[in-house]
Amino acid sequence: MARSVLCVDTEERIDDVAAAVEDDESLTARTATTVAEARETLDAEPIVCVVTAYDLPDGTGLEIVGAIRDIAPQTPCVLFTDVPPAEIDTASFEESIVEYLNRGLPDAHDRLAFVANDVIDYSAQASFIRPDDEDERLETLAQYDVEELPIEDSFDRLTGLIASHFDAAVSFIGLIEEEEENFLACHGGDLDTLTRENTICTHSMLQEDVMIVEDIMEDARFAENEQLQNLGIRSYAGANMTASNGQVIGQVCLLDHVPRSYDAEEQAELEDFADTAMEILELRQSVRDAAETEVAR
CATH class of the missing domain: 3.30.450.40 (GAF domain)
Incomplete structure (x- = not known):
């Protein structure tokens, strides 16, 4: 069974991101172009990884990370953006599995599916939630x-x-x-x-x-x-x-x-x-x- 990856990006970019994810036959892409649409998909479907841009029409990729933490905290996320890490509030990543991939790199699209599979495997092996007490x-x-x-x-x-x-x-x-x-x-x-x-x-x-x-x-x-x-x-x-x-x-x-x-x-x-x-x-x-x-x- 293919792994369902939710790709979140602008309308201009979403098709390219989804195609990059589906370069790996073990992955299938679901798409969203807004934070709101992404939250609806996370609520409704079994998603094993999220690949999201930082700048979105109704918010940022950090809101997607927050949605993952609220809805399905064990689901890993790949932040696929050309926004430098120094400009991102990485404190928002606490208690979440988040990988950063600079989409401006020459081979970024070629590597995207590999990175998605890698964080999926890591989350399955290394993450579970412990009670506060x-x-x-x-x-x-x-x-x-x-x-x-x-x-x-x-x-x-x-x-x-x-x-x-x-x-x-x-x-x-x-x-x-x-x-x-x-x-x-x-x-x-x-x-x-x-x-x-x-x-x-x-x-x-x-x-x-x-x-x-x-x-x-x-x-x-x-x-x-x-x-x-x-x-x-x-x-x-x-x-x-x-x-x-x-x-x-x-x-x-x-x-x-x-x-x-x-x-x-x-x-x-x-x-x-x-x-x-x-x-x-x-x-x-x-x-x-x-x-x-x-x-x-």
């Missing part, structure tokens, strides 16, 4: 002696119940560690660990409510994730496991091999299952802590 979250997670707790059988039964209740191909319980997600139980699949840039739960944990991805292939955040494709995953639903101090340490999730949605009642039920998983973990840890205290006396 990540340190506190990891400290909370460390309080659970997961490897020493007798939770495997309970979680195996729970994930089996969840999969049956929702008629889903896969259900799992995973804890989100610093660099990977550790699956404590998985019914219907053989999941052990995934790096955080490859797991949807990295995004789901940032939402207060259940996160639903009806069709991964139509979602710009995940459409190019080869790990998910290799697992045959097409849809996802995830609910937070939230500790008593409010920190999200894990997820209870559903996966399916076909696109599907979940209504409000089903989402509430998944949240209940996530609360149950958290309660089991809390109970087992409390029992272990009490036993250790008794031994120490």
Whole structure:
């Protein structure tokens, strides 16, 4: 499947930019000639990279960078312009993947597709969003002696119940560690660990409510994730496991091999299952802590 690149430039230049991107057969160009049109496209379609000019009829390329950060923060951007970097507010690039390519260079158009592919690959390998309170979250997670707790059988039964209740191909319980997600139980699949840039739960944990991805292939955040494709995953639903101090340490999730949605009642039920998983973990840890205290006396 070709990678969709949104090209944003003036009406006079847009065709040349799109043609340069499509010189690479792995890329397909979508076009916009204003900031407003670009925002609409980012909202509506799975875009894996944006190539934008700096000077646009209704604003600048910096507004495109801002739109990416608001709408799809993992999407990389190539700023394709002859405006010198010294005249650009590079502080606007913070928390975004932005590459600068001077369109005035003799081989700039020839290199554009290569640069776009390069930043797409880099973003897939190196970027995922961490919560603002990540340190506190990891400290909370460390309080659970997961490897020493007798939770495997309970979680195996729970994930089996969840999969049956929702008629889903896969259900799992995973804890989100610093660099990977550790699956404590998985019914219907053989999941052990995934790096955080490859797991949807990295995004789901940032939402207060259940996160639903009806069709991964139509979602710009995940459409190019080869790990998910290799697992045959097409849809996802995830609910937070939230500790008593409010920190999200894990997820209870559903996966399916076909696109599907979940209504409000089903989402509430998944949240209940996530609360149950958290309660089991809390109970087992409390029992272990009490036993250790008794031994120490």
